[in-house]
Amino acid sequence: MLLSTRLFLALALGLGAAAGLRAQDGPPPAATPEPLVLGLYAQGGFIIAHSPRVKHLVTAHPTGLELNLQRQLTGRAPWHAWYRYPKAGLALVYYDYHSPVLRHSFAASVYLSKAFWRTQRQDLSFRLGTGVGYFPFPFDQQANHKNTFVSSRLNATIQARLEYDVALTPRLGLLLGVALNHYSNGATAKPNLGINIPTLLLGLNYHQQRHFTPAPLDPAADQPADLGRNFWNLSASAGLKQRNESDPKTYWVNSVTVAVGRRVNRKSNLLVGAEGFYDRSLLAEQRDTARAGDRLPDVKKAGVFIGHELLFGRLAFDTHLGFYLYNPYKSNKFYYERVGLKYHFTEHVFGAIDLKVHRGAADVLEWKVGVKL
Structure with missing residues (x-):
């Protein structure tokens, strides 16, 4: 997919x-x-x-x-x-x-x-x-x-x-x-x-009018005030997913993210960060194949990522590439991607919708809230 x-x-x-x-x-x-x-x-x-x-x-x-x-x-x-x-x-x-x-x-x-x-x-x-x-x-x-x-x-x-x-x-x-x-x-x-x-x-x-006249560009607004500045993002997310068509139950998936970023030009932010994941569907997946008395590996995961934000005013299109550093239960490859939309409600508070992906296949849709410091 x-x-x-x-x-x-x-x-x-x-x-x-x-x-x-x-x-x-x-x-x-x-x-x-x-x-x-x-x-x-x-x-x-x-x-x-x-x-x-x-x-x-x-x-x-x-x-x-x-x-x-x-x-x-x-x-x-x-x-x-x-x-x-x-x-x-x-x-x-x-x-x-x-x-x-x-x-x-x-x-x-x-x-x-x-x-x-x-x-x-x-x-x-x-x-x-x-x-x-x-x-x-x-x-x-x-x-x-x-x-x-x-x-x-x-x-x-x-x-x-x-x-x-x-x-x-x-x-x-x-x-x-x-x-x-x-x-x-x-x-x-x-x-x-x-x-x-x-x-x-x-x-x-x-x-209505095939040709238009652009508004005069304000030189002060043409260079954003935060250009060249660093910032921190702290966020948490929640999502629901179904394992397969034979299991109609939906499972909660949560994550927390800490990232540091920098506005490198008028259109772009660059980010690096760390995050942790807890996917409860993996517990059900383990129980399908485990025998009584088996010691099951931890399904929680943690990783680091690099990311880019393409900016449209308060709206941003996010792309992330992450790598798992803690991944005891090998349910997927060692890397993941995220794509999403992020919107700043205020200077410091934002919301986002992210799609987490493994090798081009959707894993979970995440609803995120966070703060920018």
Whole structure:
């Protein structure tokens, strides 16, 4: 399963769209209109048969529709200029899988779209988004046991896309695109092999105003006050996971993290730290194979990590690579990865949603709270 999750839903949808995209380092520049773009696209693609357990489901080509609303960021926050004025959007997506097992799905996601090339009539951009998908017919042992793709109604969606928009009229644009869409629940329920759908897109964009004037950049806000400074992060997390489809019980997973970081430029923080994990599902896993009287190894784990935060005002996209130093019960490889979204509610208090991964397979979805010192 690819890096995914029911991960980024609450933070991405609630905080990313409403707060993170308007958050800023320093006072706002003068108000500049942020033109809107309304889009309607048709999609067609195929499902990647990435495992023998899903080959029986790859029998048709999904088709879909997308309705989205984008806002052209113009510099009200300093990071808009740092990323060369991307668009921020909300998309609603429907897929018909033309399959009696999968049937159809619905999704809502937020995204950023960054232009690589702009002219008076053309726009080539890359779009990355995340949100929540809804599958009305997930895996069910009695009613839908063939659906090994998804086992819960709510799933994360991750969307990556290359788009080309060419003007047909001053306000109407023809949109051509190629995309990869992923759905998964982050191992909170099993089976969870996830769906990967490459697609082609064709549609129309209505531009409220095709060209915009950036807001004047405040030189004081262009250099964040904490640039070059060190900081400490202290946090704790909790998550729930299911071992397999034969064990319907969910188990708590907890972790604590201590990290030191430094803001190295306008867009990035670097971190190193240590953390400990307690996964109660491993106790149940041990009991399945242990004999009476066996002395069972400790399931707690501890490790160190290096990490990076890509900053968008108060919102950050986290990536970590960790290595276990204390790992008596060898339930996985010696290393792990984390990806997540982090949002600073205040200067010192933050929340995050992380997906912990072992070799590309989701281990647990973690909800985190912490302080920055």
